[in-house]
Amino acid sequence: MTTDPSAPWLIVGLGNPGPGYAMNRHNVGFMVADLLADRIGGSFKRAAKAQAQVLEGRIGPMGPGSRRVVLAKPTSYMNLSGGPVTALRDFYKVPTANIVAVHDELDIDYGMLRLKLGGGDNGHNGLKSMTKAMGPDYHRARFGIGRPPGRMQVADFVLKDFSGTERKELDYLVDRTADSVECLVTEGLERAQSAYNS
DSSP states (O other): OOOOTTSOEEEEEOOOOSGGGTTBGGGHHHHHHHHHHHHHTOOOEEOSSSSEEEEEEEESSSSTTOEEEEEEEESSOGGGTHHHHHHHHHHHTOOGGGEEEEEEETTSOTTOEEEEESOOOTTOHHHHHHHHHHOSOSEEEEEEOOOOSTTOOHHHHHTSBOOHHHHHHHHHHHHHHHHHHHHHHHHOHHHHHHHHOO
16 A cells, blocks of 8 residues: 555546446446546546546545545446556556556445455456556455346346346445545545445
């Protein structure tokens, strides 16, 4: 973990660009990033140095408790996320330990949330690309989507929209995930895990 409170954080919502993917399970990272942008009070703009939409701002209470953040949504498609994230890390001089990837997670039941630092990619193409580009030592906010029903292929499941039943809770769960990322950035991983890991 970086101990430099002046170092910026890079919060990356993982997803696929374009309206056809907007409500897919695989795009929940974009949903959380959009909510954080609303809270900061800004809008995403095309990054000059990377294939991504970015927004710079601050998270946390006014004064020394607030943290400088760059919100990002790669526009490269999920399986190429590593290139844009690495370019943004280098441009904004973000320590790798100050990167948070917000993503869907098959191995966690729908509605569950897990925050962690480092680890494997569990077959997630966005994480696989990020880890290949810069190693595994970044934070993850893992939004549980559960496993596909019956014999449905994983690729089909993650690229389908959330079901009507799931959508009843989706706004609340996206809100809670955004809260957890803010807590992670301002108060540290242990505090965020004890408050939000379900």
